[in-house]
Amino acid sequence: MLIEMKDITHIYELEEPVTALKDINLTIDSGEFIGLVGHTGSGKSTLAQLLNGLIEPSEGTVYYNGQDIFAESYNLKDVREKVGLVFQYPEHQLFEETVADDIAFGPKNLGLDEEEINKRVQRSLDLVGLDYEEYKDRSPFNLSGGQQRRVAIAGVLALEPEVLILDEPSAALDPTGRRKLLSLLEDLHQNMGLTIILITHRMEQVARLASRVVVMDNGRIALDGPPERVFQNQEYLQELSLDLPALTMILNRLNERGLDVRKDIFTLEEARDEIMTALSRRTVDKEKGLC
């Protein structure tokens, strides 16, 4: 197991203290793709920040590769290198004059030599699908929103993390930008072997990409399992003001209307086949006078 959170409680000590996380126990294995969902204020972002050591929990322990990351003997820099965090609207944090300088900022802080830094900048740009020669000297501020976001993600990838946490990475992108970003995540997971934690409100993305869904509510983990199981809890998810993937919603309603279709399907083709089969079954039953 790569990450373990044990008995985590986190309280923000404000004028009125806010309990952001309560009794969280969570383990994450290397290579998982986790969709982390929950309505605004449910604790997702606090959880993400604990995972890379940005904030220390009020109670409990976070282990990375078996090591307590908040122990005195542990260097937090290590976990921040291993767990890359892409905040919401990461392009707001671009600041250098050229794309290459912006991506090089993290590796420079790691104290790497210039050759290694250049190598990483090239590789990261390549990973996010931007041509190195074409983009390296451009100002990040003259790029499109989707391109800026890719540059920001490249900056995190240049740290060569093992885990990538992304907070609503497709927000405010157009459909093309959204599609490209999702296939980038798929690629980083499948081909680069990154462990990915995707925080999002878009359940279609979770259903399509994640092998595991963690649902947060009020600082606790409300549901945790594969999408096929988690999205069965229609009423509970609605109580938590969460959407269902559109296909799940359609299949659920068909069931309510008496068409016997499976509800744990997340691809268009499977849904089509399932509905066609169910419809032909129904026709046969009707001919036999069964309903």
Next chain:
Amino acid sequence: MSLIELNNVEFSYEEQAEPALTGIDLEVEKGEFVGIVGGNGSGKSTLAKLLNVLLVPGRGEVKIDGMLTSDPENTWNIRQKVGLVFQNPDNQLVATMVEDDVAFGPENLALPSAEIRKRVDDALEMVGMEGYQSHPPHKLSGGQKQRVAIAGIIAMLPDCLVLDEPTAMLDPLGRQEVLNTVRSLNYSEDITVIYITHFMEEVVAADRVLVMKDGRIIKNAPPDEIFTDPELISESGLEVPPAVELAAELRAAGLDIPQVLTPEGLVDVLC
């Protein structure tokens, strides 16, 4: 006379070689709900800004209720008729209390205070935020903030609401709140709505949808015509709502079903 009329409009930003908008002809009637979709950089936001004189066209003309936006004398009147709502609610709220924020516009109209009070209360009720008068805006959810921003415009009694990706930064609940609010303002108050979005499912119920690409309107048609045209969708970098996609798959597999745009519609035709 149409409420909004654009004739052969062209607009260029100084630093860019290519015009951001070119050859735009458009008429919008009072009470319509018009969706605008298109990729980043297709000209949607520029078009929105032309409608309330944040920008003035370089060529052609924009008329609001017959008034030319290029005549500075009209600016004030046009801004009262056409209100603009942006993506980020945090950038639109300035006061420490909700009611002060909503009152900001009417106060600038130098109305009597009783009239301002009434407009603020009415506007908050219309967006479903009655009772929040003395709340600090920063403690509201994203959807609530966005509805307060809309109330601030409604308090000016505009004819038209132009919304530029108003739900892009909101969670599903906030998105639904804002969309319901806008729909009811259109339906019950007869406010004309121009609604820009990257979420296709938000405009399937619009009266018509404009598809923009490279600074032009490449299609202007009812939603069912737009979303059942795969060529147009892929050419303009859009996507099809999931229900439409599934319906197309089922049709291709030999099922004889009519055009549908929503999950409810699809379920209805299937059983």
